[in-house]
Amino acid sequence: MYTLDELKVFVHKCRRCSLCKSRTNVVFGEGNAKAAIMFVGEGPGFYEDKSGRPFVGRAGKLLDKMLGAVGFKREEVYITNIVKCRPPNNRNPYEEESEKCLDFLRWQVKIIDPSIIVCLGAVSARNLIDKDFRITQQRGVWYTKGKFNMIATYHPAALLRDETKKIDAWKDLRSIRKKYDEIMNNKI
Numbered sequence: 301m302y303t304l305d306e307l308k309v310f311v312h313k314c315r316r317c318s319l320c321k322s323r324t325n326v327v328f329g330e331g332n333a334k335a336a337i338m339f340v341g342e343g344p345g346f347y348e349d350k351s352g353r354p355f356v357g358r359a360g361k362l363l364d365k366m367l368g369a370v371g372f373k374r375e376e377v378y379i380t381n382i383v384k385c386r387p388p389n390n391r392n393p394y395e396e397e398s399e400k401c402l403d404f405l406r407w408q409v410k411i412i413d414p415s416i417i418v419c420l421g422a423v424s425a426r427n428l429i430d431k432d433f434r435i436t437q438q439r440g441v442w443y444t445k446g447k448f449n450m451i452a453t454y455h456p457a458a459l460l461r462d463e464t465k466k467i468d469a470w471k472d473l474r475s476i477r478k479k480y481d482e483i484m485n486n487k488i
C-alpha cells in the first residue's frame with residue numbers, strides 16, 4: 301500500500317488527460333492523512349491551480365467558514381477534488397477526465413480510510429454517489445456505499461451565487477457534524 305506522499309509524487313507526474321497541458325500545478329489534496337471525514341469538490345479553480353492547494357479561493361474561504369461553524373478545523377479533515385488539474389475557464393470536468401482521475405481519488409480514500417465522504421456539489425455527487433444525482437432534491441440525504449457514509453451538499457461556489465441556499469447547506473452541515481460525532485463516540 302502506498303502512502304499519501306508516495307501517491308502524490310505519482311499524481312504530480314500524471315499526463316493521463318489533456319488537463320495536464322494547461323495546468324500550473326496539480327492539486328492533489330491536503331489535510332489529515334487519517335481523517336474520519338473527507339470533503340470532495342469538483343476540480344481546482346484559478347487560485348488552486350496557482351498555489352497547488354485545494355479550496356483556497358473565494359469558495360475555499362467560505363468552505364473554511366462552513367467547517368468552522370460546526371467545529372471542524374481544516375487540518376483535521378481531508379479536502380480534495382474529483383479532478384486534480386484545473387479545467388480551462390473553470391468548466392465542469394468532462395466525463396473522460398473525471399474517469400481517469402477517479403483512480404487517484406480511490407487510492408486516496410483507500411489510504412485515508414474515512415468513515416464519511418462529503419460531496420461538495422453535483423459534479424462530485426454524480427461521480428461518487430449516483431450518476432443522475434439531483435443536488436436540489438438529494439442533498440442532505442445519507443447514502444451508504446460499502447463501508448462509507450456519503451452525503452452531498454451545495455458547493456460553496458453555489459452558495460456565493462445564491463445566498464438563499466445557505467439555509468439548506470447549514471442543515472446539511474449540522475447533519476454531517478452529528479453523524480461524525482456519533483461515529484467518533486462509537487469508536488471509543
Ligand code: URA
Nearest residue numbers: 341342343344354355
Ligand atoms: N472548487 C472546487 O471544486 N475545488 C477547489 O479546490 C476549488 C474550487
